[in-house]
Amino acid sequence: MNATHPETDVPARTGSMRAAATWFIDQTTLLRHQSVRLFGQDFEDVLHELVPQIEKLARQRPENNVVARSARAEAGETRRHLDEPEAAGLDDELVRVE
Numbered sequence: 001m002n003a004t005h006p007e008t009d010v011p012a013r014t015g016s017m018r019a020a021a022t023w024f025i026d027q028t029t030l031l032r033h034q035s036v037r038l039f040g041q042d043f044e045d046v047l048h049e050l051v052p053q054i055e056k057l058a059r060q061r062p063e064n065n066v067v068a069r070s071a072r073a074e075a076g077e078t079r080r081h082l083d084e085p086e087a088a089g090l091d092d093e094l095v096r097v098e
Contacts, residue, residue: 017046047082051075 024031024039031039054075061068087093 013046014050017043044082047078051078051082 020039021043054071058068058071058075063069087095
């Protein structure tokens with residue numbers, strides 16, 4: 001966490017991010033490029049906050065716990081996607097994020 005978003009603020013941020021994601025997906029017209037980039041950065045920021053918390057919770061469970069193993073796998077996959085550089089061009093970027 002950082003100074004502007006303490007650890008206790010994450011559930012509130014995820015709730016508002018969930019609402020923002022729903023609104024974003026429900027759009028029937030193409031949003032402006034800057035709007036899409038800002039949404040993308042906000043989503044990425046929340047994921048950077050959530051993934052370590054998910055990993056921490058998963059570590060508190062037994063190694064053979066199915067839910068914890070799934071959470072660790074998904075957190076790793078999320079980190080992999082977050083670490084990928086943005087692709088050049090809209091078509092390549094669409095392929096990258098699918």
